[in-house]
Amino acid sequence: MEVVQVLHMNKGNGDTSYAKNSTVQRKIISFGKTIIEEALLELSSNYDIDSMGIADLGCSTGPNTLSAISQIMDIVRATSGHLRRRVPEFRLFFNDLYSNDFNSLFMLLPAFYKMLKEEKGIGLAPSQCFISGVPGSFYGRLFPSNSLHFVYSFSSLHWLSQVPVGLESYAVKHLNKGKVYISKSSPQSVVNAYSSQFQADFSQFIKSRSQELVPGGRMVLSFLGRKSIDPTTEDGCYQWELLAEALMSLVKEGLIEEDKVASFNAPYYAPCAEELKVEILKEGSFIIDRLEAFEVDWDGGAVADTHNEQGKMMVGERVAKTIRAVVESMLESHFRLGQDTMDVLFSKLAEIVGNHLSKTRTKYINFVISLVRKASHINLEAQPMDVFLF
Numbered sequence: 544m545e546v547v548q549v550l551h552m553n554k555g556n557g558d559t560s561y562a563k564n565s566t567v568q569r570k571i572i573s574f575g576k577t578i579i580e581e582a583l584l585e586l587s588s589n590y591d592i593d594s595m596g597i598a599d600l601g602c603s604t605g606p607n608t609l610s611a612i613s614q615i616m617d618i619v620r621a622t623s624g625h626l627r628r629r630v631p632e633f634r635l636f637f638n639d640l641y642s643n644d645f646n647s648l649f650m651l652l653p654a655f656y657k658m659l660k661e662e663k664g665i666g667l668a669p670s671q672c673f674i675s676g677v678p679g680s681f682y683g684r685l686f687p688s689n690s691l692h693f694v695y696s697f698s699s700l701h702w703l704s705q706v707p708v709g710l711e712s713y714a715v716k717h718l719n720k721g722k723v724y725i726s727k728s729s730p731q732s733v734v735n736a737y738s739s740q741f742q743a744d745f746s747q748f749i750k751s752r753s754q755e756l757v758p759g760g761r762m763v764l765s766f767l768g769r770k771s772i773d774p775t776t777e778d779g780c781y782q783w784e785l786l787a788e789a790l791m792s793l794v795k796e797g798l799i800e801e802d803k804v805a806s807f808n809a810p811y812y813a814p815c816a817e818e819l820k821v822e823i824l825k826e827g828s829f830i831i832d833r834l835e836a837f838e839v840d841w842d843g844g845a846v847a848d849t850h851n852e853q854g855k856m857m858v859g860e861r862v863a864k865t866i867r868a869v870v871e872s873m874l875e876s877h878f879r880l881g882q883d884t885m886d887v888l889f890s891k892l893a894e895i896v897g898n899h900l901s902k903t904r905t906k907y908i909n910f911v912i913s914l915v916r917k918a919s920h921i922n923l924e925a926q927p928m929d930v931f932l933f
């Protein structure tokens with residue numbers, strides 16, 4: 544599976560679309576707000592910027608994309624007012640992979656520009672806003688050197704650039720049979736393949752951004768991870784365990800071939816804080832200003848009592864829809880399931896998730912990291928940070 548070609552969140556505005564099923568990710572954006580505020584305040588205090596380059600990496604489409612950038616522009620406006628500076632002109636770049644639904648995103652822009660002008664005075668001289676779409680992988684260069692002041696990325700960096708080497712669908716031997724990600728029963732070679740792929744990808748990401756951000760530029764990254772060094776703990780992988788269980792139940796019903804499950808591994812990795820710090824410090828161009836971890840409910844914290852059948856079903860369905868909006872493109876490409884079988888798979892997943900959450904409220908762990916591009920590789924020493932769990 545070519546991740547770069549295949550991966551996209553469910554398009555459009557329908558019942559299974561990402562636009563309609565991304566409340567967990569919206570919650571995650573709200574967790575990052577204070578850290579973004581701090582980063583932008585520091586940036587604006589240190590530099591008087593006329594034309595601010597801002598990039599959203601892994602923007603997808605739907606309400607989250609514009610609400611995140613709108614919050615950021617509000618913060619920059621407030622900070623400029625506070626510092627008695629004029630609001631800069633905004634150069635906004637929305638990046639995602641080639642098959643992202645950029646069309647739906649662009650169709651939201653006329654209303655967005657109107658709102659900016661009427662409610663915030665942006666679009667009236669001197670404060671203009673120039674938006675561009677930038678298709679391509681963030682695991683490589685996307686922007687000219689020294690062209691960005693602020694980079695952010697929400698709920699995207701847990702996607703790897705590819706299925707780890709040795710675990711591809713065409714590998715001669717399937718090492719992770721019956722599972723789709725690291726699991727308690729996975730051999731050490733599977734764990735090693737995932738962690739090596741993460742190291743290669745994350746260092747490439749950091750290196751690319753170090754060339755694109757101006758010295759002193761800021762980057763806030765937020766993505767799923769895990770608390771423990773052990774990658775098989777529930778908070779790091781259990782959603783995949785349950786998806787594997789749903790797939791295997793379709794194997795039993797004769798709807799999917801067992802070999803197809805054996806040859807599928809998700810291009811995903813939930814790192815722990817130590818792994819992040821090692822890669823950032825090794826690359827050497829960034830100071831870690833903040834590194835925090837938050838727990839996030841699988842259903843985004845919606846209140847439903849999972850001790851009765853109806854509540855269990857509701858929560859299971861909500862979580863399964865969130866997962867479907869994100870992983871359906873990959874499953875479609877590998878398993879070639881028709882719509883009916885896909886529906887069966889996700890109602891099975893809803894049942895399994897509902898049962899699981901009625902016994903254990905497993906949560907996602909989400910990291911937020913705030914980084915500062917060093918002025919020089921030599922002058923500033925990166926500081927190791929403790930991780931705070933909220």
Ligand SMILES: C[S@@+](CC[C@H](N)C(=O)[O-])C[C@H]1O[C@@H](n2cnc3c(N)ncnc32)[C@H](O)[C@@H]1O
Nearest residue numbers: 568601602603607639640680681697698699702
């Ligand atoms: C769950 S969505 C998050 C969207 C949005 N940032 C939010 O918070 O709602 C993850 C996005 O990351 C994108 N993505 C994954 N790998 C990527 C890569 N290598 N380069 C660019 N975008 C990528 C996916 O296509 C997807 O649109």
